[in-house]
Amino acid sequence: MQTIQAPTHCPSCGSLLEWSNDLLYCRSNSCVSQKQKKIEHFAKTLKIKGLGPSAINKLGLTDIDEIYSLTEEDISEGLSSEKLAKKLYAEIKNSEAAPFNTVLAAFSIPLIGKTASDKLSKIITDITEINESNCKAAGLGPKATENLLKWLHKDFYSFYDGCLPFDFKFEKVSLVETIGTVCISGKLKSYKTKALATAALLDKGYIVKSSLTKDVTILVNESGIESAKTNQARNSGITIIENLLDLIGE
Numbered sequence: 001m002q003t004i005q006a007p008t009h010c011p012s013c014g015s016l017l018e019w020s021n022d023l024l025y026c027r028s029n030s031c032v033s034q035k036q037k038k039i040e041h042f043a044k045t046l047k048i049k050g051l052g053p054s055a056i057n058k059l060g061l062t063d064i065d066e067i068y069s070l071t072e073e074d075i076s077e078g079l080s081s082e083k084l085a086k087k088l089y090a091e092i093k094n095s096e097a098a099p100f101n102t103v104l105a106a107f108s109i110p111l112i113g114k115t116a117s118d119k120l121s122k123i124i125t126d127i128t129e130i131n132e133s134n135c136k137a138a139g140l141g142p143k144a145t146e147n148l149l150k151w152l153h154k155d156f157y158s159f160y161d162g163c164l165p166f167d168f169k170f171e172k173v174s175l176v177e178t179i180g181t182v183c184i185s186g187k188l189k190s191y192k193t194k195a196l197a198t199a200a201l202l203d204k205g206y207i208v209k210s211s212l213t214k215d216v217t218i219l220v221n222e223s224g225i226e227s228a229k230t231n232q233a234r235n236s237g238i239t240i241i242e243n244l245l246d247l248i249g250e
Contacts (some may be wrong), residue, residue, distance in 0.1 A: 035062050038108045043067070046095040047104035050088040055079060064107070064162040069091060099171030100127060109151045111144035127156070128168075181207040182247075183216045185230060186223035190244045197244055204248050207231035212238075220244050 009016055009024035010247055012033035017024040026034065036056050042051040042064050043051035051067070059078040061067065070092065076085035101117040104127075116138075123138040125131065130152055135145040184194055197220075198208045209216055212229050219233040220241045233240055241247050 032062060039064055039065075039067070041108050042106040043197050046102060048091045050084065050091055055088065065160060068096070068163075068165050090173050096165040098166065100168045101171050101173060103166050103168070107151065107155075110147045111141070112151075113149050116140055116144055116148075117170075118173040121173050124170060126167075126169045127152075179205045179211060180217045181213075181215050182218045182232065183209050183212050183229070183233075184220045184221060184244075185212075185227050185233075186221055186225055188220075189222045200244075200248055203234065205250075218247065220247070 006024065007017060007088075010028065010031060013026065013028050013031040013174075015026050015028035015031060018027055019025075020216075025057070028034070036053065039051075039056050039061050040053055043056075048067075059070065059075065070089070072089040073083050075088050076082045078196060079085055079088070101114065101121050104117045104120075105114045114139060119138040119140060120135070123134050130148065132149065135148060140148070184197060188194060188197055191200070201208050206218075208213075212219065212232055214247060218239045218241055219229060221227065221230050222242060222244065224242070230240060
C-alpha cells in the first residue's frame, strides 16, 4: 500500500502547518490565500456581485478595507473592462448601507454568524456597546463571546475603525420563537399549495415537517380522510387540526 505523506508547509505562503483534530491548518496571519478567502466571504455575505475569487485576485486585494478604497478606474484597470468596473463599483457602493447585523457576520469571526448578530441586535444598538455582559445577555456562548471580543480589540479598534464606510449600527430584528412543530397531511382547503401554507406557518414561528416525526405536536388534516398519519397522530396524542386558519389566526 502506498503511503501518502501529509504536507508540512502551506502551499500558499510556505508557513509550517499545524495539526488540529486530524486536520492541517495554516496559522499565518500573512497567508494571502486565507486573506482572499476572508474577502470572498465578506463580499458574498454583503452580496457584492462580481467580487469573486477571480476579481479579488486580479484587483490584488489582501484585506477587506481595500474594497472600499477602490475607484471605478482602479477596477476598470484591474479587470480590463469598463462595463464590469461600473457594475462592481455600484455593488460596492450599495453595500455601504448594510446594517451591522450583516457586516459583523461577514468578518469570518468563528461562531459569529447572522444568528449571533441578530441576537446582539435585540440587546444593543451599535458596535460600541459590545462587551462581555451584553454578549451574555444576548445569549452568546462563552467561546463566541471570547472570539467576538478578541476580534473587536485586536482587529477592529486597532485596524478597521475609521477605514470602513459603515455606521456600525444594528438593525433591530424580530426573532420569532418556535411555538410548535406541524405536519400537514393530505390536500389543503385553506391554501392553494402546501408551500404557501408552510410559509405562513414559518412566519408565525412554527417548524414544519414533511413526515410525522417524534417532535411533531400538531397534525393538519383538512381533507377529513382518516389517513395512516392521522391514526398515528391520534394514537400518539398529537393535536389534530381540521382547519389551518384556526391555528394561525388568519
